[in-house]
Amino acid sequence: MLKDQIPRPEHPRPQFCRNTWLCLNGEWSYEFDFGESGMDPVRGMFRSAGFGRNITVPFCPESELSGVGHKDFIPAIWYHRTMEVPSEWGGKRILLHFGAVDYECEVFIDGVSAGLHFGGTVSFTFDITKWIQLGKTHHLVVRVKDDLREGNQPAGKQCFSYKSKGCHYTRTTGIWQTVWLEAVAPYGLKDIHIVPDFDSSSFVIIPRYLSVRRRLRLVVLAKANGAVAAEADIPAVDGVPAVLQMASSIPWDIENPFLYDLELKVVDDDGRVLDEVSSYAGLRKVHIEGNRIYLNNKPVYQRLVLDQGFYPDGIWTAPSDEALKNDILLAKKAGFNGARLHQKVFEERFHYWADRLGYITWGESSSWGCDCNTPEGARNFISEWREIIVRDRNHPSIIIWTPWNETRYYNNPGQHKRVHMDAYKICKDLDPTRPVNDASGYLHHITDVWTVHDYEQDPERLRKNHTPDPDRGVFRNMPEYEPEYEGQPYLIDEYGGMKWVGGEAEEPDSAAWGYGDDSGTLDAFYTRLEGLTDVILSRDHICGYCYTQLTDVEQEQNGIYYFDRSEKFDMKRIAQIFKKERAAS
The missing domain is CATH 2.60.40.10 (Immunoglobulins)
Incomplete structure (x- = not known):
């Protein structure tokens, strides 16, 4: 990247644009604060006029695109850059926006605290007008704390161990979306x-x-x-x-x-x-009648793909706006009509492209890592979830909210039920226009749609699982803890996940994994994939599915595409499978 080139320069809020804005992405200085002592008056890092090393914002320090690539845990990090507000912004309110900072963020202007925010995946704004003088160069310092190992903050798929393993991947700390200034009239x-x-x-x-x-x-x-x-x-x-x-x-x-x-x-x-x-x-309507979900008063069968939004070089941050658009085009090419956005709050530019391209999505939090059974974990989750809904509720492409994912650990039943009900009610209070899936798979408490996860790899056993039984009814992940299924729209929102590493022999110590045994040959892979998908399409009570997943992510190699977005399969054959329509009922 050229020194004077601004990364991710496009306006970060396509649904709320003004002409008077200034992108602050690019080169900042930084310093790690492993002892979390930067606020000590002796160190006084909040008064900094510049740190010793450089980082490229908006990429997190764990990423290669940041120019840092530090993979170990970072309990705290400080950022600095200078800024000068244009003289023509006189008489306006000066707003400082952050697309997202993980997790606790405090901003200082010339050593004075100008705002504090908790929550690692959603946008926030500070009015910094009273600390700004037109034509003066100011020191902007950002302090970030991130302690996901305590288990009280949403972390999504960030790994709790030093090295990525299983379905947990490289962490994201600090600023990971665009930072920008905006001038707004006092009554704007x-x-x-x-x-x-x-x-x-x-x-x-x-x-x-x-x-x-x-x-x-x-x-x-x-x-x-x-x-x-x-x-x-x-x-x-x-x-x-x-x-x-x-x-x-x-x-x-x-x-x-x-x-x-x-x-x-x-x-x-x-x-x-x-x-x-x-x-x-976008003028559209989403509603439920019986066990079907309707889009614009017509039943819509959802052929979704699980999208985790990770990138080899940017981790949680797409390297470019074009990369966001391209992920949607890749999914459509593979035959999907939408995505379950999994364990990550995607940036607004992604939703913009989904709106433009006609790609339905489910909005989800990064709930993993946040123990919903503790009061502190529940509080941190609820406050961030509220901000997520308010930020994203105007996007027509989002058709379902999913606060939680696989909340299987049931050591405090009362608290578990309460936080699920609170999340559901917040959705309904802030946005009554969309159905709510209280928890994807596993343990439901109150939900408009019933979702299950089933990674059974044998089509005949999958058929047996999802043939409703006169006694037990439909397949449920945790029937011993859940209320009875009451006829809601029923979707398998995780299935498949079939491992394929490209037919090459793996190293003996390879961490690569996927669900089920290796298919052996491509033809065997296609046969199993089509068999599983055909079973789901044949079940009348099922109104949609979500295949795991769009791309490989680090060691989890069960994507339709490789991690670098290159093609892994014959995409025409893949699309023939996922474009199949269920017979009208």
């Missing part, structure tokens, strides 16, 4: 909640503002292919909705992912524009 928009009303051909836009003043108005335009399709003009008051009623509407769906462009302006009595934001929206 803080955020918007876009609620599509498919049946009425309208959108409801619910705004919040940085501050509210009398006699200001919000003007909203929806455009279709450049032409105004609807408009609204309302008082600029927190929570007062703008309704955009289309005379004729174009839905968003998998085959035709049409998106309306939105323009939002805060104006005063004289018609002066104080704030202007561009956004977009």
Whole structure:
């Protein structure tokens, strides 16, 4: 990477864009703080004017793209860079945004604390206006703490051992998404909640503002292919909705992912524009009837792939915006119509491409590593999960929320049930438009869809598992702990996971693994894969599946593609299997 080249320069929030922003990605200085003593007044790292080593933001220090590549545990790390706010930003609020920082983050401006955030996978913002002088060079210092081994913070698939093993991989510490500055009018928009009303051909836009003043108005335009399709003009008051009623509407769906462009302006009595934001929206509806999930009032059979969002050179951070788009194109090429985004909160640019390309997804937290049976673990999870939903609920491609994954360890039944119910209720309170899968596989408590994991490798045994029994009913992972299945939409949201390393002999000490024995030959692999998938398609009570997984991830070599995204199989043959439709019922 060239010294003056800014990595990941694209706007990180495509659904909430202003022209007045400044990307802070690129070269920062850093120092590890293994003793966590940087806040000691003697060391005073928060007053730093620069550390001794350089790192490329937004890539984490464990990654090669960061220029560091430190693989051991990092309990704390400090970052520094200088910044100068453009003089034309006078009279505006200066907002400092972070796409994501894992895990605890505190920001200092010229040695003064300007904000504190907990949560490793979601975006957050600090208003730093009172610490900024136009035309002055300021020292921006970021302190990060990350202690996943305590078991009280969401960590996803980050490994708790020094070296990756099993289904746990290289860790991510510190800044791992874009950092940027933004100038906003004092009475500008803080955020918007876009609620599509498919049946009425309208959108409801619910705004919040940085501050509210009398006699200001919000003007909203929806455009279709450049032409105004609807408009609204309302008082600029927190929570007062703008309704955009289309005379004729174009839905968003998998085959035709049409998106309306939105323009939002805060104006005063004289018609002066104080704030202007561009956004977009998709007109679509997700609901449940009986044991089927509907998209735009039609049953949709979900042919999903498990996507963990890891990259060989960036770990949790895609090396480029094109790489995010390419992962979706690879999945579609393999025959899938969507993905279960697994144990990671994907960056907003991924959701943007899913919206653009007609790719349905399930939004999930990085819940592994967070003991939901402890009050501290539950608290850390719930606060972060709330932020995740608020950030991502406007994306039409997300059709189901999944707070937890495989919460099988049941040593505190009351606490376990409570945190699952809390997560479910938060989803419903913040976003009643989507179904909720309280826990993917294993232990359900309260759920709109019933999901199970089954890595049975023999098609006939899989058929037996998923032939409903008159006495036991449908297959359930933990029937001894769960409530009875009540006829919800039923999906096998993890299956397959078949190991294939490319037909080459492995080293005796290889950590490579996948589910089941090696198929031996490619033909045997295709036969088993098709047999398993055909069984699922043949079961009338099953309304979708999720195959494990899109790519190999480090030692877990059961992807449809290699870790570097190169092709592992005859993709035409793979697509023929995953594009099969279930017979209409």
